[in-house]
Each structure stands twice: as C-alpha cells, then as structure tokens.
Amino acid sequence: MQIFSTFEDTGYLELAISLLEEKGINKENIFAVPLDNRQADRKIFDTLHRSDGISLVDLAMALATAFSVICASIGFILSWGPIYWGLIGASIGFVLGLAIKLFIIKVVKKQPNQLHGQKSEVILIIDCDATKAELIEEILWDHLAIGVAKIVNK
Amino acid sequence: MENYTNNNTARRYKAQVSILGTTQLHLRNPYIIGWWSAAFPGFGHLLLSKYLRGFVLFIWEVVINLQAHVNQAMIYSFQGKIGMAKEVLDTRWLLIYIPVYLFGIWDSYRTTVDMNQVYLLAKRENHRYNTFSLGAMEINYLDKRKPSTSVIWTIFMPGLGQLYNHRIITALFIIVWSVIFFYKSCVLEAVSMLFLGQVHQATNVLNAEWLLFLPSIHIFSIYDSLVSTVENNKLFEDELRNFLKMNYQHASFVIQKGKKVK
Numbered sequence: 001m002q003i004f005s006t007f008e009d010t011g012y013l014e015l016a017i018s019l020l021e022e023k024g025i026n027k028e029n030i031f032a033v034p035l036d037n038r039q040a041d042r043k044i045f046d047t048l049h050r051s052d053g054i055s056l057v058d059l060a061m062a063l064a065t066a067f068s069v070i071c072a073s074i075g076f077i078l079s080w081g082p083i084y085w086g087l088i089g090a091s092i093g094f095v096l097g098l099a100i101k102l103f104i105i106k107v108v109k110k111q112p113n114q115l116h117g118q119k120s121e122v123i124l125i126i127d128c129d130a131t132k133a134e135l136i137e138e139i140l141w142d143h144l145a146i147g148v149a150k151i152v153n154k
Numbered sequence: 155m156e157n158y159t160n161n162n163t164a165r166r167y168k169a170q171v172s173i174l175g176t177t178q179l180h181l182r183n184p185y186i187i188g189w190w191s192a193a194f195p196g197f198g199h200l201l202l203s204k205y206l207r208g209f210v211l212f213i214w215e216v217v218i219n220l221q222a223h224v225n226q227a228m229i230y231s232f233q234g235k236i237g238m239a240k241e242v243l244d245t246r247w248l249l250i251y252i253p254v255y256l257f258g259i260w261d262s263y264r265t266t267v268d269m270n271q272v273y274l275l276a277k278r279e280n281h282r283y284n285t286f287s288l289g290a291m292e293i294n295y296l297d298k299r300k301p302s303t304s305v306i307w308t309i310f311m312p313g314l315g316q317l318y319n320h321r322i323i324t325a326l327f328i329i330v331w332s333v334i335f336f337y338k339s340c341v342l343e344a345v346s347m348l349f350l351g352q353v354h355q356a357t358n359v360l361n362a363e364w365l366l367f368l369p370s371i372h373i374f375s376i377y378d379s380l381v382s383t384v385e386n387n388k389l390f391e392d393e394l395r396n397f398l399k400m401n402y403q404h405a406s407f408v409i410q411k412g413k414k415v416k
Contacts (some may be wrong), residue, residue: 072369
C-alpha cells in the first residue's frame with residue numbers, strides 16, 4: 001500500500017517524517033518530492049519576486065522615510081507640530097509608494113495569475129503495510145498535511 | 155555545537171547560522187539599498203550584513219551631522235528658510251560630511267550589484283552550510299517566522315523584530331541608538347503631551363536635530379526585520395528541500411499503480 005500526501009514547507013513535515021521513522025517506516029520507503037511553485041525566474045538587476053512581500057513595500061518604506069523627514073521638518077512651523085506631520089508624511093509616502101508599485105505590477109509588468117492561499121509544496125509518498133495505514137494517515141493529518149490519499153495495488 | 159563543520163572546500167557559501175545570528179546572501183535591489191544609505195549612512199551596509207562598516211558610517215553620520223548641523227539646515231530648508239539654513243551650517247565640519255555621505259551611497263550600491271552575483275554563484279554551487287548552532291549563551295537554527303509579527307514588534311520598538319529574527323548584533327545596535335534618539339529628541343514627552351491635547355507645548359519640547367534621526371531608524375528597522383524574516387523563511391525552505399532530496403529519494407522506491415481507497 002502507498003499513502004500519498006501533500007505538505008507545505010514547514011517544520012511539521014520533518015517532524016512527521018521523523019515520527020514515521022520512529023514508528024518503523026524505513027527511510028527507503030519514504031519518497032519526498034519538493035514541488036517548484038509557479039513563479040518568474042529571478043533576475044539579477046530586478047527586485048525580489050513580488051510574492052514575497054518585500055519588493056511590494058520597498059519603495060513604500062523608502063518614500064515613507066523621505067516624506068516623514070520632510071513633513072516633520074515643516075511641521076515645526078505648522079499648528080499640528082512635527083510628530084503629527086511626521087506620521088502623516090510617513091503614511092502619505094507609504095501609500096504613494098505602494099500605489100506606484102502596485103501600478104507597476106498590475107499594469108506595466110502584468111504576470112500570469114498565481115494561486116493564492118495555501119500551496120502544496122511537497123509531495124510525500126509512503127510505502128507501507130496495510131496494517132500500518134491507519135496510524136500513518138493519522139500522523140500525516142496531525143502534522144498538517146494538506147491532502148492524504150491511500151492507494152492499494154491489486 | 156554545530157551540525158556541519160565547514161572545511162572551506164566550497165568556493166562560495168550562501169548562508170551561515172551562528173550563535174549571533176543568521177547571515178545570508180540573497181538578491182537585493184541596488185537602488186533600494188542605495189536609497190537606505192541616502193536616508194542614513196550605514197543602513198545600506200547593515201541590510202547587506204556588512205555590519206562593521208555599517209556601524210562606522212552610522213556613528214560618523216550621528217557625530218558629524220550634529221556637529222555640522224546638517225539636520226537643522228535640512229529643517230530650515232524644507233521650511234523655505236534658506237538664509238537660516240546657510241547660517242546654521244558649520245563650515246568647520248560640513249565639507250568632510252559630504253564625501254563620506256556620498257561614499258556610503260555609492261559603496262552600498264556597488265556592493266549590492268557585486269553580492270547579487272556572488273549570491274547567484276553560491277546558489278548554483280549549493281554547498282552545504284551550517285544550519286544549527288547551540289552554545290552556552292544562545293541557540294540559533296533555521297525556522298519559519300511570521301513577517302507580520304516581526305513588523306508589529308518593530309513598530310512598537312525598533313530592534314525587537316531583529317531580536318525575533320535572532321540578529322543579536324543589529325538588535326543591540328538599533329535598540330541602543332533608538333533609546334539615545336528617543337531620549338535626546340524628547341519625542342516621548344511630546345507624545346504624552348499630544349495625548350493630552352497640548353500640541354503647542356509638544357512642539358516646543360522637541361529637539362529638532364535629534365528628532366530628524368527617528369523616522370529613518372524606525373522605518374529602517376521595520377524594513378530590515380521584514381526583509382530578514384522573509385529571507386530566513388526562504389532559507390529554511392531551501393534547506394528543507396535539499397534535505398528531503400538528499401535523504402528521501404531512494405533509487406529503489408517504486409510508485410505503484412492501484413486504486414484509491416477510503
């Protein structure tokens with residue numbers, strides 16, 4: 001019997017594997033396939049890939065700093081004072097930077113749609129006796145498997 | 155104790171997990187790094203994990219900027235009082251400020267371009283590196299952390315996100331300097347006055363020169379903690395995938411055909 005399952009790349013996956021080995025499954029009977037998720041190739045002079053959240057906010061953070069410093073300076077002679085104006089400047093800079101970046105991503109460099117939410121990142125296949133199937137299935141579910149299926153060959 | 159003893163046989167390594175923190179090469183946008191050096195000399199280098207020269211440039215900035223009154227001149231300039239800006243600048247210090255400021259921007263820019271190439275080569279070489287470090291004073295290993303958690307803690311206090319990411323040296327440096335900036339700028343006093351609605355008194359209590367350092371260091375530490383959380387997570391995934399490929403793809407394993415059962 002073989003049990004197929006998918007996982008995200010987390011520490012739970014390794015915990016599951018080590019528990020399976022402790023329960024008597026041999027290393028040779030565990031087969032793991034790390035999947036490549038769909039994403040554009042990284043380019044050396046480009047920013048980081050947008051899905052990682054950094055490139056999305058890098059311009060926003062940079063502009064937030066600039067606007068915050070400028071608005072705080074001017075704030076000394078405005079009625080609300082430098083702290084409020086500094087915070088307002090930071091927010092304006094952040095929103096502006098994010099808007100520019102989103103415009104670039106959504107309009108200028110449009111990329112094919114990506115899946116959102118939970119991604120299957122590893123396929124794990126375990127070869128075992130039918131008697132152990134219940135136990136293994138339970139271990140996989142307990143360690144946050146995304147999906148599990150048991151296959152019996154006839 | 156470490157889980158890998160490096161014998162220096164690789165041409166390049168992409169990461170190192172040590173007691174004091176996780177250091178890694180990863181791709182960065184040279185313009186963004188250059189920008190952070192413009193916001194505050196040293197920040198670009200800190201993002202690149204070139205800590206010593208980052209610290210040197212940072213301390214240089216604080217000392218020389220305050221002596222030359224660059225921040226005060228910036229405040230007057232932004233307010234349109236160009237005459238007062240000229241007045242306040244101390245020419246005994248100003249001229250040495252400029253070349254080092256520009257050097258910081260240029261050097262971090264070109265280092266980023268270089269290190270991106272080094273990263274690509276190290277990634278292709280994919281040599282093993284240490285991923286676990288257990289010592290008498292600290293424990294460091296790769297794991298997954300939440301970028302949002304790291305950002306939220308850093309918003310409350312610069313340096314906490316760095317602690318969350320186990321970057322002890324950066325955390326210490328940022329915490330010490332933030333405390334100095336918070337104290338010298340009197341910003342916390344002003345904030346409590348603002349809570350009481352005393353806007354005018356709040357403005358008066360502030361020390362403008364010191365205040366101007368705060369937005370940079372605060373937003374920088376938020377950005378830095380976000381970047382290192384995301385990149386640490388990627389490193390964790392990468393290491394786990396390598397581990398799976400090395401250990402759980404035995405040649406004798408055969409995938410069977412059959413029927414799915416409940």
